[in-house]
Amino acid sequence: MISSALVRKIGVLVISVVLAGLVWLWIADNSFGTSIKLLPGESSVVRLGKKVYAVNCASCHGDKLQGQINWQQRNANGNLPAPPHNETGHTWHHNDKLLFDLTKKGLKVIAGADYKTNMPTYEDILSDQEIIAVLSFIKSTWPEEIRTRHDAMNKAMADSEK
Template sequence: MKDKGVFVIGGVVGAAIVYGIITFFGPGAGGDQSVELRPDDLKLVALGKKVYDANCASCHGRQFEGQDNWRERDANGLLPAPPHDETGHTWHHPDAVLFALTKYGPSVMAGEDYQSAMPGFEDVLTDEEILASLSYVKSRWPAEIRQRHDQINLSAKQQ
């Protein structure tokens, strides 16, 4: 039963994040919905690997495995870093949302009350470096997951 409770809490947190994202990217918002990951751009992906290794791998893992028990809050009430491979939820978000979460951090996206250990990288990485790191992550997903992510992007753009 505990697992079900964690799932429900995770769903509520997820809904809050989605609400924050919709609010952030909604009509009249300043978010850039034209962001598009380029996992087939070898030069960009090579830069992305360097950026990821230097800024993301310490929490999300060199092999995108994430931290243990990433769906359960730790002693500080924070969620551990999720995996960025096909077992995580990264690919469930459109490109523009992934970009904004990376640039501004999940706390900014979901509201001030949301606590996360992940910082925003706005003052650390350029937009190109953020795009490169996310393109690198997507380049490592299996073809089926990349196709599903492309569909998520298409649906997001149609809304």
């Protein structure tokens, strides 16, 4: 005979797996489905992005994209400091569409609505073109090897959608 405690644990596990699957499907549908292409080789886009970054992003992420000190450790209020957007950070680990969504809609896109963060959403502040310009500026500063790896990741993501 199976104990009621074991049945409850199994039920919680099943519900957790189902919820995790639903979250993954939602993220995949909302983050990867529409193509966004950064333009780090377009000088006019990069110039605009540099200006928009200076006004909206540099105060937290640094004027040299260096991020805040101890960016991988939560601070006293439980938030993570702003990460670097240069090659030492993890920005380039994410595809263009996810970077766009994170900037526009906030970290709730991947971490959930209850995630504690100081990162604002820019949906009502920046246009889609300004967000693409900022991200294009950031990408334009990465070493060629990292840009190539990032491009390959974006291509693999696009190929998987076909």
